[in-house]
Amino acid sequence: MLQPASFTSRIGGYTPTFLTSDMSTLSEYSIQDFYKYYIDKGNRARAAEHATRPSLKQFSEAFKGCWQQLVSVFLVFFVTLAVFPAVLAGTTPNGKGEPWNSAIPRELYPGITVFLNFNLMAAIGSTTANFVQFPGPKLLIYPVAARLLFIPYFMLCNYNVEDRIMPVWFKNEWFFILGNVLMAFTSGYFSSLAMMYAPRVVQSSYAKTAGMAGALFLITGIMCGVAFVPVITAMVNNIG
Template sequence: MGECRNMEDMQKYTSTITRNHFRIVFFIILLHGIGVLLPWNMFITIAPNYYVEYWFTINGTKTSYAKSFMSALGITAQIPNFLVSVINLIGSLMIRIAGPLAVNCMNIVVILALVIFQDPSVDAMQWFYIVSLTIVMIMNASNGLYQNSVFGLTADFPATYTNALVVGNNICGTFTSVLSIVSTVGKFRRRLLIVSKMTHHDFYKFYTEKGRRSRLAQNATRPSLAQFLEAFKNCWPQLLSVFMVFFVTLSVFPTVLAGTVPNEKGEPWNGELYAGFTTFLNFNLMAAVGSTAANFIQPGPKTLLVPVLARLLFIPYFMLCNYNIDDRVMPVIFQNEWFFIIGNALMALSSGYFSSLGMMYAPRLVFSGCS
């Protein structure tokens, strides 16, 4: 009898909290999604103009540093992001969130100091190249830890809240793209206070407590290797889908897309704004649309992998556009800029949509004690 009463109280509590407060927590999680990728999006948005053109190009001639910087940027960004995921298994949640924020603050100080006090010169190119890529490695390692921790934080929440992080990621990219177009100065935001605020909210307390009780009922402690394997067995298609979505996206963005130029220079394309509009703003805006659409259109997890694998065709497609036009060996098949612009929009739309679906489906396909 007492158990039934507790269930009734919990249902009443859930209804009250959801009706009165869920939007506050949703938007706080959305802000975390923005905060996760804000430093990285700021960096890659200015990279073609500031690093490649301003720092590593001399009198219109690209140096070896200019030619290799964007490719090196992609490698040094993703490897530490992947490796640091292992650290997400240990340590308290607040330390895993506050620590990366502190590291990013120090990174920002170093970047601003270099921008203000160091002018481009031939003698400084080598060490500036190395220091810049080192900053990228540290930044993405801390961002990876921060992102994984916040995703773990929302594992007990409804799928819409998990997707709020992805939507926030893409809104962040749109914001930085617009900022890059209208201004050359960006300001980073502090997010730690918002973490503390969210943890005191009734809606947050309810779902974290619900998840904790579920794990206690199943005698779930820190996940063992067997539990990881069991969870992987239940949701591996969704995990593979998320991996393949980002594999395709990061294979071409930003390195290949930022290196694609209009077929004919001059009107109607402004060289300084072409990448900002057609690459960064186009990609981030459509990715935000795609991830938002995942809240409303959910065909189910069984066939998700099929369209995700079809996205592999985007890699050769963009290689056959006007990429690396000065040094390429392959012929250019899609010369008109609109092939690139529309292709980028479709790639970004599908990236946001399918990555959101995979992340929303995966935690719901394992036992609640393992989510």
Template sequence: MENEVNRREQNSSSLNDSEFPTATDPLLKQPNNSSDQNATDGTLAHSGPIQMNGGHAIQSDRLNIVYMIFLLHGVGVLLPWNTFLTIGYDYFVSYKLNGTDQNTEYRLNFFSYLTAAAQIPNLTLSLLNLFVVIKGGLHRRIYLSLLVIASICILTISFVFVDSYGWPFYFFIFTIASVVILNSANGIYQNSIWGLVADFPGQYTNAVILGNNICGILMAFIYIIILLSRIGIRLSASIYFGLALLTVIACGFSFRLLTKNKFYKFHVRKAVKSRATSCTDVLHEGEDICGNNSERKPSTPNPSLATYYAIFKESWRGLFNVWIVFFTTLAIFPSVLLKIELYPPGRTFDIFIYGDWTTSRMLFRQLTVFLNFNLFATIGSWIASYIQWPSTKSLTIPVVARLVFIPLFLACNYQTGTEPRNFVLIKDEWSFVILITFMSITHGYWSSLAMMYAPRQVDQSKSQIVGMMSGFFLVFGIASGIAFTFVEPHIVDLFGLLYPS
């Protein structure tokens, strides 16, 4: 390891050090050890050239173009799926599936089917994407995934204006099949983006997290505007899916621009050279990333399971941190939060919300749950760009401590749907809103640090695989958190039996 560090320092000595941020720059200030070496190889915004080995000069990330493209892909990764979630009740349950028989099992449990159809293929394809080498490399995975996602958006928009009143079950089958295909492609897309961004300094990983959270803010604002505008459901559905389609198209064009960017090529080339001496590697098979017209050399062999296991043993703590952050959050948001009612039941809001009771209730959910969560999660992620505390070795302590939010929210007036709650510890909505704020900002901050830290725990030659592993454990955390929401009502009911009022 010491020889490897010395070799890197010798190779980097030919670079113009004045063009790189110093260790005092807030975005790049990291612990001084070899595992963090790759965190200090770039900059967010410097206008001068970076001198490469051999005297070739390339431009740095001018105008933060690479950073903004990764931010856009952070939005694009979640927006199509979030569209299904946001209008799921108004469009699917209340409109499209509200046919001749309104009490069908698939309509009453639509969100359970929707979640299963999304998370199972997403998790499966994220796992397979780690091990299966697709001819054409990482770029082809992303392009094909975006093409499939865009096709599903177009197909969904076309069915908005089709009358499905007489055949709601077949429309339900079509919707579930669309979600399966969408999230299968999205699993590959998301996992590939995490693997790609692992070759860059930590703030570029954080750009994807910021994009995820900005996506939530965008959807909350659109929902509120459409709700207050009182436009028709078909027009609102067209707006939602049309916006998702435009975002996916923008991601495709921006990725084309990204692959031609000199700053992007510099970091990808630098990472590939640390993995192999040829111009290709297992995640960039067949891609001319060296920027020359020389004959491409054969790709490196697919890493064995033993290699993956060895890398996992080096990085398991960081991967656990990623999993536990997202497990804790998804065990609460949004399922538990949406089932917390005013206490005592039937009273008016202490927080002023505009409009009649129905509108007020919907606005209360959007403002205090969705907008509150996504806004402060974004703020937390933004803070992580400038302040990184604690170190990689100590991060497990605060992320595990976040588990305390689960019993705190269950102590609110959380309704299980079986018996009225008699044992409620947190009764006013101000405490409820403040708890969401703290849960959100810690999610944004710790999730950013967990994703930024994970690839740094290994040598740069392994960072891309760890980045893809991080993407898988992120999805695994989401899926396991959602699964745990099916257990939480039974925990609350059992606690109510043990401690009746």
């Protein structure tokens, strides 16, 4: 049987041999023509990629051409993330001190009415945008801006019933469920339209920059929406 000391010494003896062999192999590759060719090709590709990155001026020109679509992207994701999932998951079918009055069990209620509902309808909305593009690029911002009403709408449902001071206007759970259906569908639909329109409404030379700007406004909308959740909770708990 191989003893530990013997095993260690053998490994120590093999290691320099392996390293020497590897270094020799790399040295041989480095002087071969095909190695130099592909290394140079990779360097040129990286240099070209760096050269095609949009400048601040290009970004500014792209923004001028598609600012409505970029603002639409921001607003869609701001509204969506302001209420989903935190506000929606914190909404119940009953008021404070009332018994559970939904046919859906308490432990399944958020999963069905919030997450399943939202993901399904958002997917349907995104798919619908592939077949129906309405409204057009110039009018899209108006229904997108109207989605801001979803924020006070869900604030007036049974959100945070234990601590809220703000009165509840929409007590029936179907107001909440159907509101989530409409919010989720328009989230998927309008966000897809805005991202599709942005590269189309600018000059072809700015299309790539417009797409990158759309991604930037998408991320910004998500971050601002998430950051707005505590503001919603504070208003619900302090405005009566």
